[in-house]
Amino acid sequence: MKAAVLRAVGLPLQIEDVQIDKPGPREVLIRTVAAGVCGSDLHFLQGDFATPLPTVLGHEAAGVVEAVGCDVRTVKPGDHVITCLSAYCGHCDHCLTGRLNLCVSDETSRDADQPPRLARAGQPMPQYLHLSAFAEQILTHEHAVVAIRKDMPLDRAALIGCAVVTGFGAVTHTARLQPGETVAVIGCGGVGLSAINAALIAGAGRIIAIDTVASKESLARAFGATDFICSAQDNPVKAVRQLTGGGAHHALECIGLAKTAEQAFAMVGRGGTATIVGMIPPGQNLSIPGAALLSEKRLQGSFMGSNRFPVDMPRLVDFYMQGRLKLDELISRRIRLDQVNEAFAEMQTGEIARSVILFD
Known part of the structure; x- marks a missing residue:
């Protein structure tokens, strides 16, 4: 699959062929339809925050489930889904007290002795924020995605995965x-x-x-x-x-x-x-x-709007479909994957709200 790879801090992303594994237990393979270009990605690109390199950036996405591994209960092939970087285990103290966004369990990632979810030329590639969404496909734990109604436009749904749930939740949940x-x-x-x-x-x-x-x-x-x-x-x-x-x-x-x-x-x-x-x-x-x-x-x-994303995101989708949540106006530009570096340059001018990558 094609993906935008960050190989060194401060350098432009490179469009490369990256290998993606098949879904294992509790995992979901998603065909990416849209991915927002977020300021958080820029932080990592610039080195403000560290992440293992090389990696595929991107975390604000929506798509269609292509396949699921065994024991997956929350989604099925054909479902339309939104991804979320705050994957949760479901049984730690934070999860059990309703603070899913604070879960830090490593259960939603693969163990070091397992095959990597992503690889390049046979070499394992670290996954970025459970997702690595600047790619034609996403392989992640089922607790990093939520199914939504199929009449919701996926280019707008992608924005709910980070920008919207973060800003909205900061007002309603945190503040x-x-x-x-x-x-x-x-x-x-x-x-x-x-x-x-x-x-x-x-x-x-x-x-x-x-x-x-x-x-x-x-x-x-x-x-x-x-x-x-x-x-x-x-x-x-x-x-x-x-x-x-x-x-x-x-x-x-x-x-x-x-x-x-x-x-x-x-x-x-x-x-x-x-x-x-x-x-x-x-x-x-x-x-x-x-x-x-x-x-x-x-x-x-406030981290990710103190979200309970499996509940919050479908509700935000309903708000949009009712005309109460503004998403169309958030999208400044729709781009191809190979225009992602242009989107980061435009972001730094402060003149735009959001660029969204559309995949064929």
Whole structure:
């Protein structure tokens, strides 16, 4: 199969022929239909986060089940599915207490003495985030996929697998935003726009979008923002505190920088909560004023929107089909696999929401 391979940090991905194994017990073989190009992939490409190389990047995908191994109970051949990098075992403390996204069990990967799921010229190739989705096929554990209704367009369904479930879940599961509360969202990429959309659905009283790119205003307002602050022109902390009369109830940082995480904490008022959704690279530390904790302000992280993806993703699909969840507007460009490096270059301009790779 054709796949986009990362061989060295900072180098363009190469389109290569990669071998994929047959599904073993509890495993699913998927024909990839669409895969979103996510900022998390860029972090690994740039070396902000480490992953064994060479590998096939990509983790935000949707496709059709081609084959299943023995003991698979959740999907069958012909099912349309969305993938999720937060694969879960189902019986650890995190899973049993409903925090599937925090599962770190290695049971969803193959053991070292088993044949690899992916190989190149006979050499094993590490799988990226349980998926390696920039490829014509995906072989993974059944607890990394969920079946969805077949009338859902798969190019839009792919976005639910990361950007949408992350932004939406950060609002509804992690922050637990209540109707009427004010929220500031820093970063209007795929995750930030999904958070804005979620805040609208959850009944936020005021939704303040913040981005360095002024042209993002119209897109942010289309997703539900009531206000927009261009942080390249105005101090976002001062502006939010003025708009809200002392600080927002919630601030969501959807970029992944220490500076903007500190701004998120500073722009919430007494008793407010700053939720850090973006991936802050190792080595970047936050500095917050200790005295601010006396006002019961909270700083918390959110990983993949605190998702319970087998439940959340089908519900988000229904939201889209009902016209409440915006996915069409998230797709800035549909591309071929061999255009993936162009998508990463465009992403770094900050001008686009999401590029989606379509497979034949």
